[in-house]
Amino acid sequence: VMLITMGVFWLLSILMSVWMSRLTMRPILRSWGRQTEFVGNAAHELRTPLTIIQNKLEFLLTKPNDKIIDQAANIAIANSESQRLQKLTHDLLALARSDSNTLQTNFESTEVADFLQYTVEPYTEIAASQGKKLVLAPVPTFKAVLDQDLIHQLMNILIDNALKYSPQGSTITVTAQPLGRKWQLIVADQGIGVTGRDRARIFDRFYRVDTSRSRQTGGNGLGLSIAHWIVDLHHGTITVRDNQPKGSQFVTTLPVNPPKNGHHDAKK
Ligand code: ADP
Numbered sequence: 072v073m074l075i076t077m078g079v080f081w082l083l084s085i086l087m088s089v090w091m092s093r094l095t096m097r098p099i100l101r102s103w104g105r106q107t108e109f110v111g112n113a114a115h116e117l118r119t120p121l122t123i124i125q126n127k128l129e130f131l132l133t134k135p136n137d138k139i140i141d142q143a144a145n146i147a148i149a150n151s152e153s154q155r156l157q158k159l160t161h162d163l164l165a166l167a168r169s170d171s172n173t174l175q176t177n178f179e180s181t182e183v184a185d186f187l188q189y190t191v192e193p194y195t196e197i198a199a200s201q202g203k204k205l206v207l208a209p210v211p212t213f214k215a216v217l218d219q220d221l222i223h224q225l226m227n228i229l230i231d232n233a234l235k236y237s238p239q240g241s242t243i244t245v246t247a248q249p250l251g252r253k254w255q256l257i258v259a260d261q262g263i264g265v266t267g268r269d270r271a272r273i274f275d276r277f278y279r280v281d282t283s284r285s286r287q288t289g290g291n292g293l294g295l296s297i298a299h300w301i302v303d304l305h306h307g308t309i310t311v312r313d314n315q316p317k318g319s320q321f322v323t324t325l326p327v328n329p330p331k332n333g334h335h336d337a338k339k
Pocket of ligand 1: 232233262263264265274279281285290291292294295319
């Protein structure tokens, strides 16, 4: 009986330690898995434009007597793919910084109306050149503490997307308003919209609803995960909802006075 009891205890303790080590290992394994997936996705995204550029250059080498004008189409493709690579490396660096938590933030009290005017303005011309309209609705006078570079980057991502995913002749509206101790920034478009389960997933790294469409418009599926990280650094939230009668609204809610420290773990 003694031997059997000891055996049972021994077995139980082994089972317990295996279970405990699984518990402690799980987050490590999960983050390792996420990193491997991230590196795999990144390598895949880098390889595609690189292969295209290489093919185009190799083809040009077989035509040493052609004039540039004869090969303008191929050169233009190589050029646009190198721009895609540049944006991708830029975005990957931003995400690497978000993972390492080494970013020096610079939170300062900001007059929101002026700041938005300054960030939205350059886009009105870009929108017009695409036959679209970008409107900044009148913003009431209020101040909020924010990192201007980061919120500028957030605006760029949201307006870029609104332009990418909406048709000619449509209007994109940016609004901002104070809501007690918070404030809200809304970028609304009349484009293709985001439905159902995609609403949560579009903030994941590399997630695209329609990969080929996104690739055509120069997308890499990283913009909204960077947007999510920026909002998280400000202790805010970002969600997407339907715009009426069509399109989507990206709603960012931020505290007027974000806490100075605190840990954020919303790596997407
Ligand atoms: P991408 O570089 O592909 O645009 P993002 O991370 O910025 O990557 O966005 C992820 C996906 O979310 C996009 O591929 C697109 O499917 C969807 N999306 C983002 N913004 C909009 C929008 N304004 N309207 C419709 N779909 C959008």
